[in-house]
Amino acid sequence: DDTTVRGTEEVHYPAHVESVRVLRPELEPVSLEGWFQKNHEPGVSCYLKSLFTPELMEEEHRIWTKAMEDKVPTFYEGIAELLSEFRARGGCVAVVSHSPAEVIQRHYSAHPWAEQIQPDLVLGWDQDASRRKPASRWPK
Numbered sequence: 001d002d003t004t005v006r007g008t009e010e011v012h013y014p015a016h017v018e019s020v021r022v023l024r025p026e027l028e029p030v031s032l033e034g035w036f037q038k039n040h041e042p043g044v045s046c047y048l049k050s051l052f053t054p055e056l057m058e059e060e061h062r063i064w065t066k067a068m069e070d071k072v073p074t075f076y077e078g079i080a081e082l083l084s085e086f087r088a089r090g091g092c093v094a095v096v097s098h099s100p101a102e103v104i105q106r107h108y109s110a111h112p113w114a115e116q117i118q119p120d121l122v123l124g125w126d127q128d129a130s131r132r133k134p135a136s137r138w139p140k
Contacts, residue, residue, distance in 0.1 A: 003076075004075055004076060004079045004083070004095075005073040005074065005075050005076065005079075005107050006073045006074050006075075006076065007073045007097075007099060007107070008032075008035065008036065008039075009032065009073075010071060010073040010074065011067050011068055011071050011073050012035075012064070012067070012098070012099075013032050013035045014067060015063055015064045015066075015067035015068075016029060016030075016035060016064075017029045018063055018067070019052075019059075019060045019063045019064070020051070022059075022063065023052060023056045023059055023060060024051060024052070024056075027051065039098070044098060048060060068099065068100070068103045072106065072107055072110045073107060075111060080111055080113050080116075080117050083116070083117040084113055084116040084117055087116060087117065088116070092120040092121070093117070093118075093119045093120055093121075094119060094120060094121040094122070094123070095119045095121070095122045095123070095124075096123045097122075097123070097124050097125065098124075098125050099124055099125055100124045100125050101122045101123070101124035102124075103124070104119070104122050104124055105118075105119075105122060
């Protein structure tokens with residue numbers, strides 16, 4: 001999802017900055033570049049658990065969920081055209097993302113070319129943890 005839309009820059013990172021500001025004001029949030037890195041090593045869940053207690057994680061999740069509800073990120077330039085052409089030639093589109101599946105589907109549905117670019121398969125954060133990116137080897 002974040003390879004097609006500006007989800008990290010426009011939704012997830014600002015939500016993280018807000019979470020740190022509200023829940024851990026004594027900390028300085030990582031930079032956007034640092035956020036990208038933390039998402040992959042040690043992984044977003046491990047990183048967040050290093051910052052927030054289980055109780056604060058619940059509030060962090062609420063802040064993140066609200067951010068996803070309030071904002072539909074823009075598609076990167078040329079991506080909609082690429083997906084439309086790919087599908088027109090018989091290609092199938094699958095999205096594997098840190099975002100919940102319904103959020104991903106909303107991003108695509110909000111685009112003016114929704115019918116031409118809608119994914120055929122979406123695996124989101126709401127899937128079984130063994131099927132989440134990046135640590136999963138599913139499907140095998």
